[in-house]
Every structure is written in C-alpha cells, then in structure tokens.
C-alpha cells in the first residue's frame with residue numbers, strides 16, 4: 001500500500017486522514033488523535049520562533065503550574081523534526097537577557113549532546129550507560145506489588161495531572177518529565193525502559209536520544225546519581241496540585257525516596273572517547289537526483305537537501321514496520337501529517353528501502369543508526385551535510401560536562 005493521498009491541511013481533516021490510513025499503527029483511538037495544541041508545519045514552527053521571549057526563562061523554566069507562569073519555550077517538537085534547526089534557535093536567543101540566554105543555550109546544548117551521544121553509541125543508549133538501575137537503600141521497605149503494577153498512581157494529583165497532560169498534549173515541561181521518570185524508576189522500582197517507552201509513545205517531541213538520555217539521567221543509570229522525586233518539588237513548582245490532592249494528608253511521596261544507585265558499569269564502547277561519524281562537511285554529489293528523500297529528523301523548508309534541489313519532488317516514507325513496532329500515539333502522526341501537508345511532499349507507507357528503490361535520491365545526512373542502514377541500501381546521488389550546532393569530535397561523551405569540555409563549542 002505504498003502511495004497515500006496527500007494529507008489535508010486543516011486539523012479535522014488531518015485527524016480523519018490519520019484515522020483512515022494509519023490507525024492500525026497507533027497505540028490510541030482516533031478520538032484522541034486531535035487533542036494536542038501543538039500544530040505541525042513550517043508556519044507553526046516559524047510562528048513559535050518569532051514569538052520566543054526568553055525574559056525570565058532561567059527563573060521560570062521549571063515552573064509547572066499555573067500554566068501561564070511557565071517559562072519553557074515549547075520549541076521541542078519543531079526542533080525534534082528539524083522544522084527549526086539548533087543553530088538558528090541558538091542565534092534567535094542572541095538578544096535575550098544574559099542569564100536567560102545562557103540558560104537557554106545550555107539546554108540547546110543538552111539537545112546537541114544527546115544527538116552526539118546517539119551518534120557515538122547508537123542503540124547501546126537503550127541499556128544503562130554507567131550504572132545499573134536504582135535499588136532500595138539498605139533497610140528501606142520493599143516496594144509493594146501495587147506500586148510496581150501502577151508506577152504512576154492516578155490517586156496522586158501530581159501523577160494524574162502530568163500523565164493527563166502527556167496523553168492529551170503529547171508534551172511536558174522538563175520538570176514533570178523528571179517527576180514521572182523518577183517516580184517510575186526510583187520510587188516504584190519498575191523497569192525504567194518500560195517507563196521510557198510509555199512516555200515516548202505519547203511525546204510529540206519524542207526521540208530515542210533525548211528521551212533515552214532523560215530517562216537514564218533521572219534513573220541514575222547515566223550518572224550514578226538518582227534524581228529523587230518527592231512532595232517538595234510539587235510544593236515548589238505546582239503547589240495547587242498538593243492542595244487539591246486527595247492524599248494531601250497521607251502523601252506517598254512526602255519524604256525523599258529511600259533508594260541508591262545501582263552498581264557501576266564500564267559503559268558501551270566509545271563512551272569515553274572514539275570516532276563519531278558526523279557525515280560529510282560539504283555536499284557529495286555524484287548524479288542528478290530525481291527526488292528529495294526527507295526523514296523525520298529534518299522536515300523543514302531549510303532541510304539542506306530540499307533547499308539545494310527545489311525543483312525535484314520531495315518524498316517521505318512512513319516507515320510501516322518501524323511504526324508497527326513503536327505504536328506511537330496518533331497525536332504524533334497528526335503532527336507529522338500536518339507538516340507533510342504543508343511541504344506538499346509525496347507520502348508513502350511501507351519499508352523505506354522498498355518504497356524508494358530505483359530512484360536517484362538527494363537527502364540530508366543524519367545521525368540515527370537506522371538512517372545509515374537504510375541509506376546504504378538506496379541510490380543516494382546527492383548527500384548533504386547535517387546542520388550541527390557543534391560538529392562531533394572524538395572526545396568523551398560520558399557526561400554532559402565531559403562533553404562540553406572535550407570539544408570547542410559556540411560562544412554562549
């Protein structure tokens with residue numbers, strides 16, 4: 001079932017299009033597909049960047065509630081899919097107050113670090129990097145089976161509000177992602193990889209690298225230090241949740257969790273240093289392309305291959321075997337379909353290698369290992385460089401600070 005009709009442009013039509021063509025691949029029902037306020041497409045991305053106001057960002061980035069007091073930029077879905085590129089967002093922060101600019105640019109560097117880490121260790125990011133999962137501290141009571149079976153108990157207002165936002169919006173501020181990850185992995189003692197996948201399925205900005213790193217960081221498997229979630233953070237970042245909670249006088253997260261990091265690990269090859277494939281520095285062109293192959297990493301008008309070959313059709317393949325495995329929420333597919341509608345791209349459903357076989361392709365190099373496996377089997381005649389914020393080197397990626405030290409970065 002290779003070629004799909006073009007997706008319509010307005011939300012209701014897009015939801016119906018996803019329901020008709022892709023509902024066999026989603027984890028939720030069509031009634032839930034259209035609930036997110038994030039719109040896909042270049043014009044929505046451009047509008048979000050134009051509205052970026054970083055005044056007070058450093059102070060307010062971690063605010064959870066009330067929503068109007070949040071300082072987070074909400075740019076992540078656009079960065080995730082290359083509708084905005086890290087260097088242009090970095091530059092857009094140039095006029096912000098110095099403290100806010102520095103904090104925001106540090107966060108952009110976390111995104112770049114996650115990408116470098118993935119480019120270096122690939123699928124090894126799926127397993128603990130530097131420590132085993134957390135374990136109960138000596139003498140701590142064992143976690144009951146009830147909590148293991150339901151690591152995000154809906155009776156807790158903080159859990160109900162954050163899982164509700166995740167499922168409805170497909171997005172969370174960083175603070176509540178950490179709450180959910182810590183509650184799951186450290187407090188409930190559930191398998192952090194299952195929690196990671198449960199969150200990933202619903203995130204519109206979900207990526208194996210940023211989500212994988214966020215979970216490893218919170219569970220302590222990336223650093224050997226567990227992020228502890230307790231009532232203290234909720235009182236500080238969203239006090240109204242505690243006030244409204246049925247368990248406010250018997251809070252199950254009143255005290256710090258009694259956990260400690262798991263045993264130290266050596267880490268996968270390349271973590272402490274080694275070569276990273278960063279792609280070409282300049283376009284490598286060996287022939288005349290007949291189509292531009294777009295990937296989920298780079299769906300913006302400024303995609304280097306698209307910009308270099310404006311006169312050939314753009315094609316995107318919804319990777320059916322991959323989607324069948326991932327079972328993403330329909331919200332994510334709506335976001336992608338809105339983006340593809342605006343691009344006017346040819347949309348296909350199937351195995352990208354089979355769908356694109358026999359066509360001379362232009363494309364933009366990108367860092368996920370799955371892209372390389374597919375590109376090697378296709379006729380790529382024009383390969384364009386990835387727009388790194390800082391080009392990967394061979395230094396350590398064991399921690400964010402080691403990575404920052406190991407390569408020359410941009411001036412903050």
Ligand SMILES: Cc1cc2nc3c(=O)[nH]c(=O)nc-3n(C[C@H](O)[C@H](O)[C@H](O)COP(=O)(O)OP(=O)(O)OC[C@H]3O[C@@H](n4cnc5c(N)ncnc54)[C@H](O)[C@@H]3O)c2cc1C
Nearest residue numbers: 072073074075076107108110111174177206207210211214
């Ligand atoms: C458990 C967990 C899971 C996460 N999963 C994802 C994910 O799948 N995709 C994703 O893009 N981010 C993920 N993050 C990182 C971060 O929470 C989001 O990028 C951020 O909340 C997005 O909101 P924003 O655009 O308003 O961020 P802002 O605070 O405005 O930051 C601007 C940009 O910087 C980048 N950024 C900020 N914080 C981080 C971070 N800690 N790590 C990497 N990049 C960062 C993002 O691209 C973000 O859009 C995760 C964090 C945790 C703790």
